[in-house]
Amino acid sequence: MISSIAELISDRIGTMPAGERRAAQTLIANYPLTGLKTVAEFSIAAGVSSPTILRFVARLGFQNYPEFQSALQDELAAQLQSPASRTLNPASPAGGGAVSPMLEATLDNMRETFRHLSDKQLADIAARLAERRGKTFLIGGRFTDPLARYMAAHLAIIQPDVYHLAGQESIWRDRLIDMGKRDVLVIFDIRRYQESLIRFAEKAHERGVQIVLFTDQWLSPIARFARHVIAGRTAVPSAWDSSAALFVVAETLIGAVTRQLEAAGAKRIRDLESLR
Amino acid sequence: MISSIAELISDRIGTMPAGERRAAQTLIANYPLTGLKTVAEFSIAAGVSSPTILRFVARLGFQNYPEFQSALQDELAAQLQSPASRTLNPASPAGGGAVSPMLEATLDNMRETFRHLSDKQLADIAARLAERRGKTFLIGGRFTDPLARYMAAHLAIIQPDVYHLAGQESIWRDRLIDMGKRDVLVIFDIRRYQESLIRFAEKAHERGVQIVLFTDQWLSPIARFARHVIAGRTAVPSAWDSSAALFVVAETLIGAVTRQLEAAGAKRIRDLESLR
DNA sequence: GGAGCGCTGTATCGTATGTTACGTATTTTG
DNA sequence: CAAAATACGTAACATACGATACAGCGCTCC
Known part of the structure; x- marks a missing residue:
């Protein structure tokens, strides 16, 4: 009907x-x-x-x-x-469409993810990313590397020295020599956790790099080396895990960093405004 | 006032x-x-x-x-x-950080996006992506290209001939010669719409390529050439637009395509299962 | 490669719509 | 209580809106 x-x-x-x-x-x-x-x-x-x-x-x-x-x-x-009846997609037949359960699960994941995430924690990470003492590197796994790219694309605009580590393992492994105590490394890693990333994180940690880890609720082994850990819910009724919750956290962080830099009156931000 | x-x-x-x-x-x-x-x-x-x-x-x-x-x-x-204004959430700590409003807006965006998206529409697009008559190309704009990558990373596993168009414009422009009527081009384009992408979409359209467009509610000009248009909500209380809703739609599509291929009993999927 | 069909845009037409002028009714004020 | 001012509705008008006819074009199917 x-x-x-x-x-x-x-x-x-x-x-x-x-x-x-x-x-x-x-x-x-x-x-x-x-x-x-x-x-x-x-x-x-x-x-x-x-x-x-x-x-x-x-x-x-x-x-x-x-x-x-x-x-x-x-x-x-x-x-x-009757504003109450503003339900999502009344078109969806309760039984057939597999869309609503997927969306519902995703929304739940986000609420749950943020419930375990305090404002202070996010503010701390944002502050770490905003303070421009060193460089910022971002990297991700097979499916999560796009998240690293997305975050890098934004951060690179509002501040200098933001690098996304792409390509072959050998390439970014060599970038380790550029990294030091003042630098921040943002890693995205969810199951199945990638050996290469773990090794890379360990090496970076040994060099004193501050690691911010985006992972799932079962925590990548990299959590051992990480200064900050963000654990997102990933379970959805699908063959694949969902990175949506981590994506939203990333966007939230991007927004927070931008706001902090604005508040600090960074020249770069003012220049940016004039370009809009 | x-x-x-x-x-x-x-x-x-x-x-x-x-x-x-x-x-x-x-x-x-x-x-x-x-x-x-x-x-x-x-x-x-x-x-x-x-x-x-x-x-x-x-x-x-x-x-x-x-x-x-x-x-x-x-x-x-x-x-x-913005149905957000209607649901005043007494649960959220009013005084706290700027996290809650951001999350609330994002959740609203998703609900709203899916409200304008029927199961049938998604199923149609999934079917188009699942039927393996031709190749699948994915490309995105400055901030949305990571979404294209994310989708490509998943689709490339469950079926052959999935290509993410990366790098310089001249590079993917030359890929046009590989495209024809049987192929599908997935484009992500939100404000500000990129001229290069529009030109590319037009050329592809002229070659008879089926275009699936992910855009914002104001519709990229590419909508003119698109066979399927997905309009996601992007407004959040931040200096940046949010691609989270589009991300979730992309994940939903990935899931739907996977399910369709499973239902079709594709050999590749069975092989994949054994690898898990 | 040619014939047929279907889709789309241009140009034209009739009409419903918003607008205005004017006369009547109603209220207000000295 | 009378006179003026204001408010309201009827009727005529012009605009712009929706509807339609027709021609050009691309596409599909022989």
Whole structure:
């Protein structure tokens, strides 16, 4: 059974020609507001012509555009009057779709991850990353290296001397000679923990490098060498572990570091502002 | 300070004549829907004439009726996009650090992103990625390329011919000659949209490549060329946009593709199982 | 490679919509 | 109580909005 227009669209979007599909996508993207505007505005937003919009609503079963708008308004009225019913994706059939459980598990993971993570802990790590005594290196494992890249991409903008260690093991192993007590090494490592990373962490630790470890709740062996450990929940109903919680922690940290540097009035940040 | 139109009305309703006051009351009664209808409908609902409605909106300071409606729509857009403001969470320590708001916003972003995303849509994309007629290419922008890498790292394990396009523009631009109708190109692009990516997407589209686009709610121009568009929420209380919602969608897709291939009994998957 | 079909945009048309002018009703004030 | 001012609705108007016809184009299927 189809109750909302959004469902109706996603049900038939497959059978639509390209132009009408663009219309459908733009409408879904910020539903239902685009549909409440005029045909001309809708068509511009979707990058198609007016008749295409009209054919689109016709395909949905509406006699004319006003009727379509009325339906959207009625839906919106029902939604606004009972904000409690703003459940996520009522389209999902309780049994079939495996999306909701996945999302629910991910959200739970994040809440749980942050429940075990104090503000002070994050602030400390942020402070460590923000104080520019030495260099910052980032590295990750097979699946988590993208997280290291993501964090590096941001940090490298707001401060100098941020390096992502990429490529072959032999390459970043040689970078060890650049590292010392004043430096910070951010490592992402979840199961299955990688031998090469562990060895690398140990060597870095011996050189006095401060290690910040992102790992899962079972803690990578690297935790032995780490100054700070962030343990994220990774279990989801999937064949793969989820790094989403660690990703959010990383984003939070990026934000915290940025804020601390702003507060410190770093020149680089002010320069950055002017570029925005 | 007056922020919403509803406030504006209740502020001036005292100085209004009887007819306009009735208009104000009917609008407030089921705000803001009555204001989105036509003048005639509004007037009937309020039991007054059309000119009275127009005088009413004029008294609120609007030049004409469409301007008034635009203002209402903007307000509604802001309201729909940040359901966070609605759920005041007494559990979170109000005084504490800047962590909770960031997390709350991220969780909201995810819920909102998936609310606009049907199971069917995800299943369609997963099916497209799972059917092994052609090759799969992944690429991202400055900050989102790590997401492309993350997805590529997983997909490359469960199926052959998965390539992440990295490095200089000239390098992946030349890969276009390998792409054709049977291939899929997954692009991550959020504001500020990168010219190079747009050009690349256009070229790929011209070659008949099926494009799956991960973007933000304002839709990258690439949406024009995309077969499938995933619009994630990115707004968080930080100097940076958040890609966390897109990350979770990516993980969900990875899971869905894996499941489909398992269901299809792909040999590669069985081989993979034995390696675990 | 050619014929047919379907999709899309341009241009045009009729109409519903917002707007305005004006006359009547109602209230206010001296 | 009278006169003026204000408020309100009816009716006519112009704009812009949605609808439609038609032609060009690309795509698919013989």
